[in-house]
Each structure stands twice: as C-alpha cells, then as structure tokens.
Amino acid sequence: MTKTFRIDRRGFLCGGASFFLAGCTSGMERQFKLPVSPQNDPYYLSLYGPLPDERFPVPAVDLKKVDPAYYRRVVDYDGPERPGTLVVDTPNRYLYLVAENGQALRYGVGIGRDGFAWSGRARIAYKRAWPTWTPPAEMVARQPELEKFRNGMPPGLQNPLGARALYIFDGNRDTLYRVHGTMEEWSIGRAVSSGCVRLLNQDVIDLASRVPNNTPIIVRPA
Template sequence: MSFDDQTIRRPSRRAFVLGSVGVMGLAVSACSTAATRTVVISDPAEARQFALMYGPMPDEQFPIPGIEIDKVPPRFRRQRVDFDTAEKPGTIIVNTNTFYLHLVEPGGKAMRYGVGLGRAGFDWSGRARVGWKRPWPTWTPPSEMIARQPELEIYSAKNGGMQPGLNNPLGARALYIFQNNKDTLYRIHGTPEYWTIGKAVSSGCVRMINQDVIDLYTRVPPKAPILVI
C-alpha cells in the first residue's frame, strides 16, 4: 500500500481512503507548487455558492486553502438531492460505482458528496458503523505497510504516528469504520488531493475534499450506520 493506504484486517482485503486546496470571490487560484492559474466563474451566484462551500477555512487548527473550481466536476460537489432509500436517516451510503457518498436525511433527501476511492477499496462492501470520529487525526501506518515501505517506520505507533496537518493522509477529519465492534482500518477522511475525487487512485480508503469531510463530520451522529455498495 502507498502512503495514504490502510490495510483492513479481514480476509486479506485492503482499505479504501478520501480529499482538498483556493476560491476567492469570482476567481479561483491554484494553491500548489505548480504555476498559478486563475479560473473565472461566469455565473456570480455559482461563484458565491462555490466560495461558501469550498473557499479557505482560516479558522481551522491548520488553515485550509480553498480549492480550484475546475478540478472538481459539478456532479462531485456537495449538494442536497432527492434520494429514495429504505435506509434510515443518519445512514452513510458509499457507492463504489458512482463515487458518491450519501448521508440519508428525512423526507426522501440526502446530502451527496463526491469521493475518491483506492482501487483496493472496490473489494469490500457491506454494513458497518462509525466507531469514532476525530478532528485532525494522527496517521499511523499498519505494520504490513511499514514492512513494504520501511521508510514509514518513523510514523509507526511506537513513534507516535504522523502528527496532524495539511499533509497528513487523513486530512482534516476522519470517521473510523467498525464492523462487529472491531476497527476495520477503513476510514472516511479528508485529503488535500481534491483533484482525485471521482477517481480510483492507486491506494487508499474513502477520501473526500477537506471542506466536505468537515461538513459531513458535523452532520454524522454517533455510531452512524454505514453501507458500502
């Protein structure tokens, strides 16, 4: 597994992990080592909405920059949608075919988010629950991962893991997925690599734009049920 992967302790299956970066007014600037580009949003209403959802979050423990609007297709941006399901409100449904995460709401609605998935993540489906939630979590690679990538030993449990921050693979928030009261090592979490949303990346769990995982974090009730299909 790669840097942001986690291994599930079930029949030799691996986890699937989730993403983030700038919007200011009507223009979006890149926040990376690449050359800065400016993308102009022609619809002022769309620009305002996008800036509210995906603009900078300076009040976070680690200030989060806004993201580039052209890097996230409209269908993968956060939105409330009609959603017909027998699952009860508060349930998280991850669809590995559509790259959507739905949080079921009352009245036939759901909050829908785009997600990115590690290719290994397509091997798992089923029911689970949110074991716990953490803001700005520490990341600890499993021993199997360290065995393949010895350079990650510095982030082992005995060394305290990787401390929280913008470069931490778990991003701004993490929901820890439990099944039968055991940690599966699957995570729903943020990532600074927001351009991977809607894609199958080389490794990882269920990754979300940092702004989206913060929004989801505030909405998800304790021990929320999870369905992965």
C-alpha cells in the first residue's frame, strides 16, 4: 500500500489566522491602511520568531536580510516526484517537500558555490539535532585554520551545521553533503556553501520534524 504524504496545513498556517482576521476591517479603515510588507507581516514574524526552548535558544530571523521570495510557504507543484520526496531546485534556490494534490512545502535555500556544487539522487539516511561538525580532510587541507576542528566542532549557534542536519547518503555511502541550518540569513538564495544545502534554522527545524529517515532526495543540477 502506498503511503500518502499530506502537509499539515492547519499546523503550518495556524500563525496566519489572526493576520487574516485582522484584515476584516471596514472599508473606511482599509482606505487609509498602508499595505504590510512581507518583512513586517505578523504571520512571517511569527513563523521566523525566536525559539527559546531549543537546546541553544535560536534568535528571531532578521527578515530584512532575506528576500521574501525565499520565505517558507505552501505552493503548487507539478513535478513527477512522489509525495514525501525532497527536491532541491539548485538553479532557483528552493527545496521542496512534495505533498499530494499537486502541492509542496517550499523553503528557500543556499546552495554550493561554483566548483563545489553536487547533484543527483540519494536519501536522507538519518537526522541529527544540534550536530557536531567535522570538516572533511580535503577542506582542512584547503583551509588550515580548520585544523582545530579536525575531530569535530561542538554544537551551537556558531556551528556551520546549525540546529539540524540531514545526512545525504548514496546507498550506504556517505556523500559528505548535508541539508542543514544556518545563522547566516544573507546566504539564503545564494551559492555560497561547500556543496551543502542550507536553510534558516527555523526552516530546517520544521523540515526535520516532517521527514523520516530514508526520505528520498533529488538535487537538480545548476
């Protein structure tokens, strides 16, 4: 039996109810009301607000540093992938969690810079909350200042893997690429990392809560 995948729209949209109700004002009030920019939209301010209950409390995202096109949202999706699949649209800097009924949950991402980009079909072998980051030997060779982290950098807000990491395997082989969090808001929508796919910490926490181990992932080439 095929297991269907549904986005919990109630959980995803719950923060928006008050915003929509707030829009039910009289014609006179609407006449003098200035439009709310996405950066000041109460819904997105709630979606990307602080997470004080995390092991390392996560501060609110400065939405002025993120293009609104990369805010998390439910979108129409007409790709051929089965529900439950992760799809990284490298050229457009999006990650999709495919749902049924022609929809997907879309996140903005930062991707690998030229020379370090990776693409292909693989799986999320496992996930880690507040992971240790261990730079590959070849990265240490390129950047000697990372020698002190050869055996691992402890978790925390400054750890390059952020609040969550999803480990990408090709069969039983670790590709050394990850889907992970970041504190660097400005990097979303850009090609900056060493091949990994980075999301805002609020987004990667949400994503990790939705996908089980062995979730298939497709990274489309640039």
